[in-house]
Amino acid sequence: MSNNLPVLEFKSSTFFAPILILFSNVVADIEEALEKKIKLAPEFFKDSPLIIDLTELNKHAKEIDFSHIAQLLRRVGFFPVGVRGGNEQQNKQARELFIPIDTVRELTNLVITDDKNNSVTSQQANKQPAAAEIKPEVVNQASPPSKPVYIAATLVTQPIRSGQRVYASGDLVVMSQVSAGAEIMAEGNIHVYNTLRGRALAGVHGNTAARIFCFDMQAELISIAGDYKTSEDLNKQIYKNPVQIYLQDHALIIKEIV
Amino acid sequence: MARIIVVTSGKGGVGKTTTSAAIAMGLAKKGHKTVVIDFDVGLRNLDLILGCERRVVYDFINVINGEASLNQALIRDKNCNLLYILPASQTRDKEALTQEGVGKVLEELSKDFEYIVCDSPAGIEKGANLALYFADDAFVVTNPEISSVRDSDRMLGILSSKSRRAERGEEPIKEYLLLTRYDPDRVKQGEMLSLDDVQEILSLQLLGIIPESKSVLSASNAGIPVILDEKSEAGRAYEDVVARYLGEDRPHRFIEAKQGFFSKLFGGKK
Numbered sequence: 157m158s159n160n161l162p163v164l165e166f167k168s169s170t171f172f173a174p175i176l177i178l179f180s181n182v183v184a185d186i187e188e189a190l191e192k193k194i195k196l197a198p199e200f201f202k203d204s205p206l207i208i209d210l211t212e213l214n215k216h217a218k219e220i221d222f223s224h225i226a227q228l229l230r231r232v233g234f235f236p237v238g239v240r241g242g243n244e245q246q247n248k249q250a251r252e253l254f255i256p257i258d259t260v261r262e263l264t265n266l267v268i269t270d271d272k273n274n275s276v277t278s279q280q281a282n283k284q285p286a287a288a289e290i291k292p293e294v295v296n297q298a299s300p301p302s303k304p305v306y307i308a309a310t311l312v313t314q315p316i317r318s319g320q321r322v323y324a325s326g327d328l329v330v331m332s333q334v335s336a337g338a339e340i341m342a343e344g345n346i347h348v349y350n351t352l353r354g355r356a357l358a359g360v361h362g363n364t365a366a367r368i369f370c371f372d373m374q375a376e377l378i379s380i381a382g383d384y385k386t387s388e389d390l391n392k393q394i395y396k397n398p399v400q401i402y403l404q405d406h407a408l409i410i411k412e413i414v
Numbered sequence: 415m416a417r418i419i420v421v422t423s424g425k426g427g428v429g430k431t432t433t434s435a436a437i438a439m440g441l442a443k444k445g446h447k448t449v450v451i452d453f454d455v456g457l458r459n460l461d462l463i464l465g466c467e468r469r470v471v472y473d474f475i476n477v478i479n480g481e482a483s484l485n486q487a488l489i490r491d492k493n494c495n496l497l498y499i500l501p502a503s504q505t506r507d508k509e510a511l512t513q514e515g516v517g518k519v520l521e522e523l524s525k526d527f528e529y530i531v532c533d534s535p536a537g538i539e540k541g542a543n544l545a546l547y548f549a550d551d552a553f554v555v556t557n558p559e560i561s562s563v564r565d566s567d568r569m570l571g572i573l574s575s576k577s578r579r580a581e582r583g584e585e586p587i588k589e590y591l592l593l594t595r596y597d598p599d600r601v602k603q604g605e606m607l608s609l610d611d612v613q614e615i616l617s618l619q620l621l622g623i624i625p626e627s628k629s630v631l632s633a634s635n636a637g638i639p640v641i642l643d644e645k646s647e648a649g650r651a652y653e654d655v656v657a658r659y660l661g662e663d664r665p666h667r668f669i670e671a672k673q674g675f676f677s678k679l680f681g682g683k684k
Contacts, residue, residue, distance in 0.1 A: 318571060319538075319568040319571050336564065353615075
């Protein structure tokens with residue numbers, strides 16, 4: 157390299173991958189369940205990275221050969237990129253397959269429950285009551301559904317001025333005004349109990365169920381899960397009114413709160 | 415301990431230096447030992463407004479670098495012996511300012527003065543950031559037009575997040591609004607934002623409205639702070655500002671358009 161450009165850089169970042177929680181150690185059953193699942197949303201699962209959670213199996217002392225599982229997942233189109241909750245033998249196998257091991261730590265992270273995904277799993281569970289033992293669940297950033305993780309909402313009482321940015325990993329509640337040129341973002345819902353003049357982006361990690369509620373709507377831009385509208389496209393009728401904004405079939409719906 | 419006031423705006427040309435000179439003079443006239451510091455390194459103006467440009471020997475940067483003592487650099491005002499000026503360097507740029515250096519100078523001045531007025535440069539770069547960093551109170555100077563209001567709003571964001579008080583989690587800087595170059599006639603005609611329009615966006619405690627006045631320019635050119643011109647509306651408005659800041663309760667004036675001779679005679683329609 158003749159110029160002075162840096163060769164590389166390390167950055168801290170989050171990588172999203174579904175987690176596959178196994179409840180059965182019968183490889184054939186798992187394969188069958190997986191294929192059914194993939195058929196429901198082939199695009200979603202295609203070439204998806206995947207983390208394998210063996211906690212449930214090991215809790216009930218159900219032995220499983222990790223290399224078989226890894227092979228199976230690769231065959232059906234997943235890229236296993238990690239394992240958690242494995243025992244010594246399974247971790248050793250994972251290491252040999254160059255799959256990193258996540259030492260189980262309590263999940264303090266957020267849970268984004270993707271509505272679509274949830275409905276898929278519940279439908280599927282209804283369809284196959286026979287395979288009572290096999291309930292592989294894919295949750296977007298997961299933890300068992302029986303134990304939801306609570307994320308406190310972020311509360312802001314100071315005015316958010318032009319040029320300031322506020323990010324909330326859960327819901328965001330703003331009691332004061334948000335100035336033009338300010339930007340508020342949340343992975344969950346956004347509530348503004350005052351004038352909203354800046355930009356508001358809810359569901360920034362793709363949560364299409366997120367909503368924006370505001371008391372006095374004068375926003376420059378609103379967005380939910382990437383779908384956005386600028387003030388130019390906003391109906392003049394809702395201007396300066398209390399509104400809620402949500403996503404329906406990829407369209408932003410803006411409705412007055414009566 | 416001195417109270418540190420920053421006069422700031424974000425936007426240039428709105429009247430920061432005029433305001434700094436006027437309120438520093440006003441505080442000194444009320445018997446408070448006051449120093450006003452020019453943070454606009456490289457674009458030194460405050461000395462002109464205060465009419466002491468021919469007495470500048472050492473400057474703020476010399477003091478920061480230890481090339482001169484504070485006593486050598488401070489200039490005593492010729493109109494009021496309780497007012498001192500610490501001029502900026504004209505030959506250097508903002509990079510010569512360091513947080514440590516500014517902090518040390520302010521600390522030393524704090525021992526001797528009651529009020530320290532920091533005249534911030536325009537922009538949101540180093541000079542402006544250091545001018546506000548140590549502040550206790552902020553006078554946000556705004557013109558009744560939309561870009562000035564937007565810039566003031568931006569400045570308020572910086573005041574609440576990048577000051578020493580914010581970093582230490584102390585009580586936030588007290589922010590006051592000074593609406594300058596206000597022309598009630600043009601407001602009435604819809605050419606200028608009204609006080610209400612500005613307050614809808616900024617919602618700050620209003621210290622005063624300074625009406626657009628020819629006397630401001632002539633006072634600047636003469637090197638006499640406009641507050642000393644008791645005949646001018648701007649001068650009286652600044653006097654009100656200082657009194658309100660010191661806790662006096664004075665009604666706001668210069669908001670309404672002046673009535674002409676005929677409307678006075680026949681009763682103006684509201």
